[in-house]
Amino acid sequence: MEKSIDQNGRSYSRFWFIFTLLVGTFTMSISQSSLSTAYPTLMRAFGISASTVQWLTTGFMLVMCVSMPISPWMLNNLNFKTMFMGALGLFDLGSLMIILTPPSWGVSGFWFMMIGRALEAFAVGVLFPSYQSVLLEITPKEKRGTVMGVAGLVMGSALACGPIVSGIVLKFFTWKGLFILFMVVITVIIFMAGSGLIRDVMTRHTSSLDWLSVILSVGLIGIMDVVNQAGKQNVNWTFNGLLLLVSVLAVAAFCYRQLHLDQPLLELRVLKTFNYDLAILLTSISYIALIVTTIIFPLFYQGVLGVSPFVSGMALVPGAVLLSLLNPLTGSLADKIGFKPTMIVGMVMIITGWVAGLCLLDRRSLLIMILCAMVIEGGNAFVMMPAVTLGANALPNDLVPHGTAVITTVRQVLGSAGVAVSTIVLTTGTANALRRGSTHLTAALHGYHLVFSMLVVVEIIGLILALMLKNVQKKNTK
Secondary structure (H helix, E strand, C coil), X not given: CCEEECCCCCEEEHHHHHHHHHHHHHHHHHHHHCCHHHHHHHHHHHCCCHHHHCHHHHHHHHHHHHHHHHHHHHHHHCCHHHHHHHHHHHHHHHHHHHHHCCHHHHHHHHHHHHHHHXXXXXXXXXXXXXXXXXXXXXXXXXXXXXXXXHHHHHHHXXXXXXXXXXXXXXXXXXXXXXXXXXXXXXXXXXXXXXXHHCCCCCCCCCCCCCHHHHHHHCHHHHHHHHHHHCCCXXXXXXXXXXXXXXXXXXXXXXXXXXXXXXXXXXXXXXXXCHHHHHHHHHHHHHHHHHHHHHHHHHHHHHHCCCCCHHHHHHCXXXXXXXXXXXXXXXXXXXXXXXXXXXXXXXXXXXXXXXXXXXXXXXXXXXHHHHHHXXXXXXXXXXXXXXHHHHHHHCCCHHHHXXXXXXXXXXXXXXXXXXXXXXXXXXXXXXXXXXXXXXXXXXXXXXXXXXXXXXXXXXXXXXXXXXXXXXXCCCCCCC
């Protein structure tokens, strides 16, 4: 078993380090997409509306976006073992708050539950860029594609597995069983990390935390909140327009400040590297395809095909399995033939999946749509994590933590925007068709046709970007 040396000069098993790191991050990642299946149950339990219960996911993503830019500072200033176990402990605390929330508290109980959800989100937001930075740090460049392919299991597979896991748990247990499951696994990982499987492996470059940058980064929350309001009824657009303006100015001031500080919270100068910029866009575009698939396809299964939530969750299993199998293989492929041809193959697969779905929507076949989802998710394995690795390889080692934080933050923002825009297109297209006198089925199919058409255009843009990459095929080593 391969041994490495930590910052204290002691040897450790890199296999068990990576295993513990990925299992912990995988479990925390599942929580991001697992609650959509539980919405109806939670609405009944707390007596809340659909727009309120969505904050469990929306609020989670908003808090994640603010904590992600802080992760490079934490990696540079804290012992990694302490940071990792602290994030896991914070996640456990948030889960415990949710488990102990009595439904009899009604709306007040729900917002108490949201505090726990925010703690979970902060922990996930800190750890998501960090685990990628750490893996890149401890892995030689020529092996990064393979290792990050395995890491893709966390990002891609966990996102796809979230609705599946929640569907199974909710079939046999109450909604609290979902958080109990998360808490049990994370507690086991804390003990594993504390036993010495996780070590301090990052070189520290101490600096003071720029609190003004942290405050300005909250503008991301405002932007994403306004995006999520679009398409909803009875929205106060005077307030939201003002919020959007203030938020955009705050983010602009954040970017300006990072470019003029000697020790910025987030090093945005990484954006001066061409391949890195393309890597950001490619990983984001593939992430949009993946996250929209995990949300729009189950809606189609339930709303058009009339299957149960459990069946719609199980229909995501084949795509998730294929994604899980391909992630390690595509990373190894990128090491062997280069990142550009690997990502071109992935973008062609993603486009093929959406085009096939667009052409075959009217068949209303569960099997056909499962196959389309498999092609999309399989293509994602060729793009998302190879793009992260390509971006990291284009940067000096000391900028890798900042590079992964920027990629992860932008990917999260664009992914959330992709879901919001897809939902708006679906609801608006369906509503317009109904007003023209179409039946509910015809109107729904029209809405899905518009969503699939939009995703085809987005992914074609991704293919063009992949073709623009400067090929960085791995050089042969003796």
